[in-house]
Amino acid sequence: MFRCRDVGQLLYEYVEERLEPPVSQQLEQHLADCPGCLAFINTYKQTMRLSHELRCDDIPQELQQKLRSFIKTKLSSARPSFWDRLRSRLTGT
Amino acid sequence: MAVTLQDDELIAKLQARDESALEALMVQYQARVFGLALRLTGNRQDAEEVLQDVFLAVFQKIGGFRGDSKLSSWIYRITTNAALMKLRKRPKVKEIPLAEELGPAMTDEGMIAEPVVDWSRLPNDELDRKELGQRIEQAMNLLPADYRSVVVLRDVEGLSEQEACEILSLSEAALKSRLHRGRLFLRKQLADYAVSQTGVNPGPQHV
Numbered sequence: 408m409f410r411c412r413d414v415g416q417l418l419y420e421y422v423e424e425r426l427e428p429p430v431s432q433q434l435e436q437h438l439a440d441c442p443g444c445l446a447f448i449n450t451y452k453q454t455m456r457l458s459h460e461l462r463c464d465d466i467p468q469e470l471q472q473k474l475r476s477f478i479k480t481k482l483s484s485a486r487p488s489f490w491d492r493l494r495s496r497l498t499g500t
Numbered sequence: 501m502a503v504t505l506q507d508d509e510l511i512a513k514l515q516a517r518d519e520s521a522l523e524a525l526m527v528q529y530q531a532r533v534f535g536l537a538l539r540l541t542g543n544r545q546d547a548e549e550v551l552q553d554v555f556l557a558v559f560q561k562i563g564g565f566r567g568d569s570k571l572s573s574w575i576y577r578i579t580t581n582a583a584l585m586k587l588r589k590r591p592k593v594k595e596i597p598l599a600e601e602l603g604p605a606m607t608d609e610g611m612i613a614e615p616v617v618d619w620s621r622l623p624n625d626e627l628d629r630k631e632l633g634q635r636i637e638q639a640m641n642l643l644p645a646d647y648r649s650v651v652v653l654r655d656v657e658g659l660s661e662q663e664a665c666e667i668l669s670l671s672e673a674a675l676k677s678r679l680h681r682g683r684l685f686l687r688k689q690l691a692d693y694a695v696s697q698t699g700v701n702p703g704p705q706h707v
Contacts, residue, residue, distance in 0.1 A: 415606075443604060
């Protein structure tokens with residue numbers, strides 16, 4: 408007989424579909440008779456869905472431009488300028 | 501308009517210091533890097549800085565990239581580390597409660613001892629989904645960094661367990677325990693909110 412506590416302990420594996428089929432079936436039998444556990448599992452899964460909805464797929468245009476000008480500045484300051492090259496040639500360094 | 505390149509081609513060009521490949525890399529990854537940084541830091545300003553630092557670091561470090569992991573995993577790892585550095589500079593968040601404390605109270609016989617509301621089934625006019633979305637965003641920002649990084653990589657970004665373990669250098673067991681506890685914490689925050697909003701009384705049948 409499954410108790411609510413067992414459901415709590417197996418919840419993660421159940422949601423991740425890691426339980427052996429017979430264990431999973433036993434757990435589901437408990438859920439059929441236990442509104443509290445069913446509500447808990449439903450809201451646990453709903454939390455995961457809501458988390459996934461936080462995934463952000465857009466990057467504002469102005470930020471894309473800012474990124475490119477940042478990179479451009481950094482790369483050009485890292486590259487030796489004409490004067491740097493001339494100086495090193497003259498001083499032999 | 502930059503073309504989408506295959507990873508190995510992109511890596512080879514970047515290693516040859518080809519700046520046009522950097523543009524292709526940005527087109528391919530900028531939205532993911534920014535999105536991940538935004539969720540991890542919970543702060544737009546920090547996410548912007550992470551975005552810039554990541555692409556600079558990728559271009560500077562690509563010479564040492566040996567292809568032991570996928571290019572995307574490597575970039576996510578750099579992003580995650582840069583975002584966590586930002587978080588570490590902020591005042592430390594308190595630890596979250598243990599898993600047992602985040603679930604319903606149990607009787608000595610191991611049965612649920614209190615009503616549990618199923619707010620996942622409530623219609624939108626009773627519990628606004630948009631509001632719920634804002635709540636989970638706030639709750640996410642309350643999670644300490646160790647938990648937040650796991651929840652963001654697995655549940656927000658939808659990465660596989662293996663990839664998340666690799667990016668965070670975590671064992672499967674550690675990932676599992678943090679992820680579960682993080683989810684329970686978020687669930688509790690949403691449940692408290694849902695009950696306060698709807699005043700639903702689950703009735704004796706839920707006890």
